[in-house]
Amino acid sequence: MTKKDHILECAEELFAENGYDGTSVRALAQKAGVNIAMISYYFGSKEELFANLVEYRVSVLRERIQGIQKVDASSMEKMERLIDVYVDRIFSQFRFHRILHRQISLQRRSELNELIIQVLMKNVDEVRKLINEGIESGEFRKIDADLLIVTLTGTVSQLTLSSALSSRIMGVETEGCYFKDDQVTDRIKVYMKDLVSQLLLK
Amino acid sequence: MTKKDHILECAEELFAENGYDGTSVRALAQKAGVNIAMISYYFGSKEELFANLVEYRVSVLRERIQGIQKVDASSMEKMERLIDVYVDRIFSQFRFHRILHRQISLQRRSELNELIIQVLMKNVDEVRKLINEGIESGEFRKIDADLLIVTLTGTVSQLTLSSALSSRIMGVETEGCYFKDDQVTDRIKVYMKDLVSQLLLK
DNA sequence: GTTTAATTTAAACGTTTGTTTAATTTTGCC
């Protein structure tokens, strides 16, 4: 891992903990064990570092979902596979996911936010296609596919973003974080698969 | 409205837009049209102002839900009423809701975060009681009530927090914000009622 | 081994931050 990547990893951790504005360049340099000038040297500015972090992570975002589409299976089987992939992926990159959604939760419109939304919408379109195919083939009942996507992403986002609250709701102790507890992630997957089958199957 | 309240309203707006760390005391004073020293004069510090804002808003949080419990109705009717109340309430205070969840999405544990979670958990407990009563009476099928709550709050949070994304998903133009569009809120309520009935009824 | 470029450093840059001061104006009360 290059030093540049190391700085990005540290930035990811600090941004997730304290937010973008709450993280100073000095604190980042100290955590990464580099001189403060190295941030400007590598990235130009703090904001460019952030943009770099987004690009650093989103490149793998879409491929997984597209992989599901290609498999020859029923729409419900695809949906279940989607849930496995989605939950695993978000949970394994929960820090980045947290930063991403904290950023777009700011109302101010920036180019960075536009970029983030564009990337996420590509994934949304993939999922919507999957749901609508199920509806058109008659396998699924008619449902507001848009809002179902909001529910699926919203549920997972709630679990990752507000983990301090969610762990209390679920009654699981969160030494470290529950994302890495297989028992908990299984519980979430089982629940979400039950959710989509109840909502989609006739 | 007192001047103090006026400052809190302005703070709510700025915090929702730029985040807590992203909002300077000077910018707040300017928006509120008061001298910068008035913030310290009224609240002591920026952080105390934030705590004051939380208390300013959460006092009405619980009463509405508790009101539903007292009505003599079926569990499903209560759930539907809950959705109406919850969606209306969050949407009417979407700025505050945004600030609240942005705050607890920070991993650092502060007394303020503990306070927020405690308040929110009281509401969670009310809803869980409602669901579990329906299950015990046999009206509802057995379901992971904890995660259903995560889904309900997560869906609404996704709609309010990431409104720029959600509006794109739903395909609604968001001149101003869609929270005030009755047609959209109705669509959301209809969807959520369908969701709970599909998930809870046998 | 010398030279050139890349990397790293300590120090300082000018702003902006949250907060405080001390003087001034406004308000309410007798």
Next chain:
DNA sequence: GGCAAAATTAAACAAACGTTTAAATTAAAC
């Protein structure tokens, strides 16, 4: 009207911010 309390002001505070500089060190190339 006079007086004490409350409200408001402009100015300044030290500290922290993101960024830049120019010198020192390391690495690579010939």
